[in-house]
Amino acid sequence: MSVTLGKLYGVGLGPGDPELMTVKAARLINEADVIAYHSARHGRSIARSVAQPYLREGQIEEKLVYPVTTETTDHPGGYEGAIADFYELSAKRLAEHLDAGRDVVVLCEGDPFFYGSYMYMHERLAGRYEATVIPGVTSVSAASSVLGRPLVQRDEVLTVLPGTLPAPELARRLADTEAAAVLKLGRTFGNVRDALAEAGKLDDAWYIERATWGQQRVEPFADVDPESVPYFSLALLPSPAYASRVDGEPAETPAVPAEQVTSGEVVVVGLGPAGPQWLTPEAEAELAAAEHVVGYGPYVARVPQRAGQQRHASGNRVEADRAVESLELAAGGARVAVVSSGDPGVFAMASAVLEQAAAGHGAGVRVRIVPGVTAAQAAASRVGAPLGHDYCVLSLSDRLKPWEIIERRLDAAGAADLVLALYNPASRTRKTQLADARDVLLRHRSPETPVVVARDVGGPEEDVRVTTLGGLDPSTVDMRCLLIVGSSKTRVDDGFVWTPRSY
Incomplete structure (x- = not known):
């Protein structure tokens, strides 16, 4: 006798106010055979407290208690190992219910796929059981609503960041965007504050704690005492265009008369x-x-x-x-x-x-x-002095000029016996140009002509190799490469590629 497998549901509860839960979420919670939720070792679960109005008697509750939260552990795999083992064990517990034909709802604050704990159950179980995710209102949307300011409007860009990133990386990303939300504050508050200051946006940032809860808190970020910050809080940089209007500043830079010389x-x-x-x-x-x-x-x-x-x-x-x-x-x-x-x-x-x-x-x-050091100079320095005599710099990209012009210039440079530094040799959409360029140059050069293929010079994936014009394989070249094709006088001696100054 076969048993029908149970269904798995990851149910988003929204930001905290039970009335902000979707109708579908409330229905599924009430109908489920098993209600699972995460908690710290103290046993209290915020997710369960939000779902409480929709629970019914007789439901099985699976309390998934984290072995660690932020503290250290003696697990041989460290914190990551302890958490991985916990998720595996939790998934096995839920699988037992699903195998027995019981439907399981995993409660998740906010949205299950937005930094949610449910996703770790989903990746372990969704391939074996029917799994459905019920989206929820995120903490970011809730924070914007309680602040009373839009996140973004028109063409503005919103960036969502975890506060656990290093401060320099946070600062870079905050400076790159118009609007932002930084989650997971708590112990990272000082790090986030430094990053906001570094990006020049501290005075524009807001602190929102427990948005939509009874004890929510909204303050300018710069005024917040770091010792008072819980995990369920975030930093918000709302729409700058909206802020400029409501705060009395012009939303756009005034036009400058054409005849006026600016200080810019x-x-x-x-x-x-x-x-x-x-x-x-x-x-x-x-x-x-x-x-x-x-x-x-x-x-x-x-x-x-x-x-x-x-x-x-x-x-x-x-x-x-x-x-x-x-x-x-x-x-x-x-x-x-x-x-x-x-x-x-x-x-x-x-x-x-x-x-x-x-x-x-x-x-x-x-x-x-x-000016700056060119890619051709950098590539040449890695092998010796292939640019030691007259040379031509040419881009193989035909995005801004026709290939017919590129081919004509290649032919002329080849006939003039110039060393060539070839930029933009290939890309995902330009696969044939380099092979065509090689064939043009072979009209004038020996197949044994030295060719330097330099990729990511100075970067973590640097790779510089010397081949020949006849042996050049275009399939090994991408957009991050620069090629130097020698003249008839270019030599390879003792590992160096160089072009004599006399001709």
Whole structure:
């Protein structure tokens, strides 16, 4: 005789007020054979207290008591090992009920899949039993509602962060976004406060404790006593556009007359090809002095965060938008650093900024360029001196120029016997260009011509290898690579690749 398996439900209870639970959640709690909930070793469960109005007599209750919360443990696997064993044991207990045909509801504060404890049961059981997740109102939404301010509006970006991140990482991410929620305060409060101050957003942040509960607490974050902060609290940076209106500040920077010269400035800064060891003292000084840092997200992330400095990270294909944004910020009087990897004048942001300035954006704004070590220079240094004589720098990307022009220039450089530094050799959507470029150069070069393939020079995944033009395998090259193709005079001796200065 077969037994019908029970069903597993992860039920979101919302932020704490039992009346903010969904109708479906309340129904399932009342109908379930088994009610499971987590608790600390003191045995009290916040989740159970929220669900209490919807429980009925005769239900089986499974109290899943954490062996540790934040304290140390003598478990051989440490804290992580103790928690992993706990989740395995808890899943086995619930599986016994499911195997017996009993439906199991696992209670979870907030939403089960939003930092919720239920997800650890789901990943262990959902492949064996029918599992359904009932979403709940999150603490972030509840905090916004009790504060009386919207989280985001229009094109603003909301970032949700755990307070357990290191302060420098928190500061970087807080500076990169318009609105934010930082969860898991408690013992991390001081860390979060430092990060908010570092990002220049401490005065805009709010502290919300036990949102929608009877004893909820809402205060400016800067005024909160760290000793009074429980785990069920969060930091909130609500919509800055809304805040600027209700607090009496202009929501947008006023337009500056075209003939008026502003005190603002855009400095386009080259970061070099990788870490801080490639950054020049001049570039470092400009970054420290900037009020705003604008750039492609991974490049902005390389800039050390300074207190009060605002960061504006964006995607890889919006160079013109970045340039306009930087010029408009400077038109309002700000000092703006636009960052590029390598040198900003080599296939990077310097041209984009000057192009938009020429189109009339940021009238009166001064633009300066601060050079950086190029990717070609960095790659060459790893193998010797392949750029020791005349050379050509060429991008294989046909996003901004037709392939016919690239091929014509490759052919000319090949006929002129120039060493070539090839940028942007391949990407996910450009698979054939490098093979075509190799074939063009083979019209003029020996298959034994040295080729340097340099990937992530100066970074954690650095890989530099020397091959030949005939032996080059395009499938081993991606967007993070730079290639140096030697001339007829380029030599490989004792592990060095170099091009003589005499011809």
